Amino acid sequence: MKKIILSLLMILIAAATYAARPVKQWGQLQVVGSQLCDNNGNPVVLRGVSLGWHNLWPRFYNKKAIKWLADDWHANVIRAAMGIQIEDNYLENEELAMKCMTTVIDAAIKNDLYVIIDWHAHKMLTDEAKAFFGKIAQKYGKYPNVIYEIYNEPVEDSWESLSVYGKTIIDEIRKYDPDNIILVGCPHWDQDIDKAAAAPIKNVSNVMYTVHFYAATHGDYLRQRLTDAVKGGLPVFVSECAGMEASGDGPLAPEEHYKWINLLESLKVSWVNWSISDKNETCSMILPSAPATGKWTERQIKPWGKMVRKTLRKYNK
Numbered sequence: 090m091k092k093i094i095l096s097l098l099m100i101l102i103a104a105a106t107y108a109a110r111p112v113k114q115w116g117q118l119q120v121v122g123s124q125l126c127d128n129n130g131n132p133v134v135l136r137g138v139s140l141g142w143h144n145l146w147p148r149f150y151n152k153k154a155i156k157w158l159a160d161d162w163h164a165n166v167i168r169a170a171m172g173i174q175i176e177d178n179y180l181e182n183e184e185l186a187m188k189c190m191t192t193v194i195d196a197a198i199k200n201d202l203y204v205i206i207d208w209h210a211h212k213m214l215t216d217e218a219k220a221f222f223g224k225i226a227q228k229y230g231k232y233p234n235v236i237y238e239i240y241n242e243p244v245e246d247s248w249e250s251l252s253v254y255g256k257t258i259i260d261e262i263r264k265y266d267p268d269n270i271i272l273v274g275c276p277h278w279d280q281d282i283d284k285a286a287a288a289p290i291k292n293v294s295n296v297m298y299t300v301h302f303y304a305a306t307h308g309d310y311l312r313q314r315l316t317d318a319v320k321g322g323l324p325v326f327v328s329e330c331a332g333m334e335a336s337g338d339g340p341l342a343p344e345e346h347y348k349w350i351n352l353l354e355s356l357k358v359s360w361v362n363w364s365i366s367d368k369n370e371t372c373s374m375i376l377p378s379a380p381a382t383g384k385w386t387e388r389q390i391k392p393w394g395k396m397v398r399k400t401l402r403k404y405n406k
């Protein structure tokens with residue numbers, strides 16, 4: 090009886106003090122075939138949340154919010170979306186951008202989380218991206234926590250030009266960091282994954298290609314495209330997704346969203362939800378009345394945020 094009580098107590102303590110330690114558990118990530126794997130070559134699925142544009146919602150770029158997203162939402166990866174457009178972006182205000190990004194990266198390292206450093210742009214700016222990623226790889230390349238996302242969502246660029254851009258930025262990162270995962274965007278808001286699958290970038294390692302979906306807009310056709318790409322051997326990572334229309338607004342489509350999640354889980358593809366921000370739109374997960382530093386109550390989290398928290402807690406145990 091004593092033993093039973095003791096083990097029950099231990100389970101209760103473990104549940105109450107849940108703390109994901111993904112980097113301690115999985116270490117330096119690598120790509121094996123099409124699969125994201127841990128240090129030992131075992132498959133890994135990262136599931137987490139993206140912060141909104143740093144220049145629109147800098148208030149959520151703080152260490153307490155990151156800790157809360159790990160401890161309470163069970164995120165094992167955080168995406169920091171460094172805005173390259175809209176007012177006060179990285180190009181206009183580098184100081185703010187670097188302060189926000191380094192705060193989140195350092196907090197992720199401290200909390201043993203993976204962190205995606207996202208160049209959140211819709212237009213190609215090769216020289217600026219190359220300079221940024223060179224600098225950031227020198228500073229953070231030694232940490233297994235870091236994942237580089239070199240171009241959020243291309244809109245107008247062809248795959249031919251994106252693969253040239255990708256090779257340029259990857260080579261720059263590899264001067265300083267031989268191994269961390271690099272995510273490459275594909276044409277048309279990260280939907281033409283078939284184009285990347287047909288001609289992946291040559292002579293690179295630990296590179297994955299991103300698909301973004303908004304479940305009420307992107308249905309079976311994009312699920313099929315992603316499935317074909319993965320089964321054809323392309324490493325795919327869903328670095329941004331949400332359960333409403335591509336505008337980020339309109340009604341939630343839970344049924345469509347869970348079709349996506351079920352597919353990604355069956356293929357062992359990682360997924361990151363958009364976004365921790367407080368705009369009056371469906372995809373912003375938090376209300377303006379909520380504090381910046383986490384400890385959000387049910388009443389401060391919007392329906393999409395509740396859905397994400399519930400799903401993360403289900404899968405990230």
Ligand code: MG
Nearest residue numbers: 230266268269
């Ligand atoms: Mg490294």
